[in-house]
Amino acid sequence: MTKHVDKRAEAEAQGSALPATETPNDADLSNPRKISELAKLLQLPKGTTATALVMASSTVVR
């Protein structure tokens, strides 16, 4: 398996899409509940709609 960082470099070398535009440091792109905000932040194409299908509730206590 190739590491993620290498994959990006490889993709870039091949002229493909990555890396993309800069994202502000405080944006957690992996948070599924922030999908609407992230879609706006990342300026997805006009007409895109991002909808959260679940609302989180209680944290899983530890």
Next chain:
Amino acid sequence: MLQGFLRQSVEVSEFGDVVSLAHPCWKLDLPRQWVSGAPDLEKFLHRRLTFSQVASPRTETCNLLRLLEAQGCLTFMDDVESYSLQEIRPLFTAIRNEWYGIYYRHPVWNLLRQGSLSKNGLVTWLIYNYFLSRSAGNSSARFATRSRNPAFGRAFYRETLEEYSHFSDYYFVRHAQLNLPDAAVDRYVQLPASLAFCQQMLRMAETDWLAYILIAFFQESTIQFSDDCRTFYNEVENSYGIKHLFDPWWKHIELDIEFTHAKKLEIIFESDERVSTSEVIRSLTSAWIAFRFLVLALDQIIIEGQRDTNLILRSPIADRRLDPATNALVKNSTHLTQSLQLPAMHTAHDVHAAMSQRQLIGTPEPGRDTTSADVKFLRLDLVRSIYRALSYAETGEEVVALGRIAECAFESLSPWEQGELGNDAQPTTAEAMALANFVCEFATHPMEFCFVIHSLAGTCTDWSPLRNEKCTATLAHFLSGRELDAKCCDGLITKQLQLNEHLRNWRIKNPSVVTSDFFQGSRLGS
């Protein structure tokens, strides 16, 4: 198997002018015209190109791909030799986000939001949280002292101290409307799945360090949903008229944010330590079983809520009285419809005999497939637990009894099975693991352990490695010599009822079969 395809858990569909991507947690509707203008992207969405093969000059395409990658929408390879922890992190992010989708779409949450779950269900859920918190210190200490990865275990000496008291600091159910004394919460007999989760964490802490860290990370990472959580607590407080109930819970969340527990765990994934892919699969399977127990606990909370509208706790047995009208544990684990008081008993064997006579110990299940992977797992795990119990035996009598039982059990295994004892097999269902863990955790208490395996031997006559006469006679003799006070008798009765629940859950028609689609993802519900 190539890496970087769109995961199966993201369903792509086209309606009119829209191309829709549905992840378990969210939906992205993209303009079809825009998608059509990027043939590579279209191929990626149809799983004909990998993420890295998409060549596009469009910033918007790059950004979409970047979002999908970060959200864990890509496949991973399972035919490589090993993964570094850095590589496991994005793999687990993909799995974790799918699991969040499953966990948070559970019907219990809306029932709680709307106040539709009965008071009994509400209290069951509140107490369930108490036990989740209480188990954190236990399992963390187990990980610190017994982990097979001492380097990571060391970090948990401090973690244990940060966690162990939180259950009593924040999770007792103290509210005038609910009138639940702390002692009642503390004594409560956990839901089977709640106990199964806690015991799975203990097993993983000892035998599967990666799985333990993954689940701890899964739990701690839910802090990212703190905004939703605040909203949820407010809704539940309003629906049930229990203002301020969650104030201490919220304080605990603030503490987690302050201690940055999730970040501390995340740092572990910066290590370049490598794990073989077979070990990764094994750990993900263990973690999935733990996750499955979390979901099963939500199912059981709904069942508790539906069974009784008034508050009926799952209480430990007292004075040998089994009353289904006042004790949910009795109601759930026996055939009793009326209160029954067992006669006075003096030995562990008396308890076994009295319960057997009244069909309070599960009856043998005919026709169980003794060649199933679950049975193979349970036979080996039970033998390992017997040896473990022998290692904790204190008196000469205990050593001899457990030694004989170990001898019988070992000899009942086939040569192939004997050779497999050194390997940590895994079951095909989460319910089998719950049963195995329940037995294993008694190993430090020889009398209780023998009581439980004696019941198991009588119940699982078709596959148990303890089914020969010598073994049964040894167990009966040992238990006959264990004189008990009234409190100990009650304790054994309670444990037998818990065992009944685990056995019944394992035998249900649709058990939780272990999934194996960690690398490719799977469609929700499949």
